[in-house]
Amino acid sequence: MSKTLIRIGYASCGIAAGAKDVLAVVEKRMKKGSRRVELQKTGCIGICFDEPIVQIINEQGQWTYRKVDGKKMERIYDEHVLGGAPIYEWTVGELSTGGEVPDRPIFEHQQRIALRNTGIIDPESLDAYLEKQGYQALEKVLKEMDPDMVVKEIMDSGLRGRGGAGFPTGLKWSFCKKAAGDRKFIICNADEGDPGAFMDRNLLEGDPHSVLEGMMIAANTIGASEGYIYCRAEYPLAIRRLKIAIGQARERGFIGKNIMGTEFSFDITLKEGAGAFVCGEETALIASIEGERGMPRIRPPFPAEAGLWGKPTNNNNVETYANIPWIILNGAREFQKFGIKSSRGTKVFSLAGKINRGGLVEVPMGTPLRKIIFEIGGGIPKDRRFKAVQLGGPSGGCIPTQLLDTPVDYESITATGAIMGSGGMVVMDENTCMVEVARYFLGFTQNESCGKCTFCRIGTLRMLEVLERITKGQGKETDIDELKELAELIRASSLCGLGQGAPNPVLTTLRYFENEYHAHIVDKKCPAGVCKELTTFVIDEEVCRACGLCKKACPSEAIEGKPGVKHVIVQDRCIKCGSCREVCPFDAVGTG
């Protein structure tokens, strides 16, 4: 029998879903003698909705098992790994060819450049990275290319900043390269603050060396010898794996003095963020590395001229750096083959919210939203109606059904009123209230405003007050105009992207869902049944089959009924959480 590889998705999401138990079973079984079995812990395989994921790979093919637990793993090990008989009913059937034969490639619409190694290699092994052409791009840059050639290659590739703003990366590097100064810095922004976004976490947990290599190439190009990675503290596993990767790179001489026998020397310091969304803005991030309150500074001067400690500084996002080694090795022309004219290459998105297959996807730029949400993401659970997809986090917006064919590229997404952002995609269905979503985001930005600009500090609070009033059924007809006026003022008088983008969730929901605002303000109703003061849940007697699921799910024991007896909600005990509606298999729970 040939060798069998057992691959376990061991990123934060996998571990949270129970991958530790699965790993323990495999390790215990392997102790009994297992020369033909190899265990590999990888980063996120991407199918997060089915975690824990285990892949069995041998000469016969590759099988992906979903929702594995310790008990299932015991049987998979005994029957499939040792016995050679796959347990088809536990494999990712709908993503494969029906379960009877090995999986076809799991996400066929995907194109993996930034995620080329994530979920495939052991992120804690430098050798695994080296086997995948790791650090060969750095070697090429150091030995065969001069910095001008590198800048040209990156510029020709059309790569734009993946942190959200989409500034051409090659151009940014050229500014910093030209800037006068004996000491320059490289920063990697790993402060992934957008709620609902987890691309950078998965990249750092799944393939940290590719990010380090990208940083080193940038450093050599602009003439920097010191780098900082600013990673949010909420990502303990990413931080741990980065530390391991930096240690390994240092030990093998990829970081340090005279790297690969050349003039180039470079060292990296890892900084843990302390929890401030505004630090995703580059000047605030720089202030934070300097040990200060993370408040943005006026630009110009841009960091390329005067950044960290006043020195020329180049700052890119995690995903941007992860693309660099691929572009150097494969060439700008190969990269250009993906995407569309203004937006080249691929983009990683994290799919979450009301979606069947939430997870991590990487698609060519220009892929329509519909394809990502319905073909890759598998649509909305329980066949509910799609309402909107939120892109760009608190600075972004909600894109409605009629714009689902919008291609994901910087310009098309901006035209909808949202922004590309860093790649968080949160899907919302008919049971999501768009006014409440707007209130949620305003609450977030209001809380995270650093307080430097008056309109951001106080204007967002005023907007939040208006939205709270509306969701409580105390809205006034003049409220919509007031929101629009405040939005314009905040946008015009804030220094950084946090303030300038803060009104976007309100403006896009007003643009596409103004009728929901009117329902709250005029009819005193919340059509989605979310805003508690405006909602009454009722069970439709005609539809109810007395299955008892809602009664079981109700946290406040507000549902009465027995098997065979139609269920009723006792209104004065109902806390309007909507749990009954979520679980009802017959859609019998509605709002009155």
Next chain:
Amino acid sequence: MKPKAKDIREIVAPFKGDRGVTIPVLQAIQNVYGYLPPETFSIIEDELGIPSSVSYGVATFYSQFRLRPVGKHIIKACDGTACHVRGSQTLLSSIKDHLDLKDPESSNDGLFTLEIVACLGCCSLAPVMMIDDVTYGNLTIEKMKEIIMTYRKGGG
């Protein structure tokens, strides 16, 4: 652990001479005590020459830092966008009810402190909470109660 000025001085000492250390030094102290004891700021001023107004300013700016002692376990309940649309608000109020929390957000038995965080990055398992360094996903109210029970019993 009861904070002693001498111990805090020992934590601070290795940072002498470096720049940009305000955040890392506060993180180091909080790692030991779970919060920043009041004497933190004057000690940092004495040892590192960073004015206490500056370090206090930093401590109050970033959400990570706490100025009050915390319970034995810290529950970080996620209210990120994905968790929010999947019912984190209901879960959150159930946690509060279940632990009988009032302001400040620590349970009376000193076992738990509740924090609401913006995103733990496990969005496809929403709703999510983290207790100390362990993340729990796909939560229901029942499941949350069971998990908290294991910590009550001294497990976890």
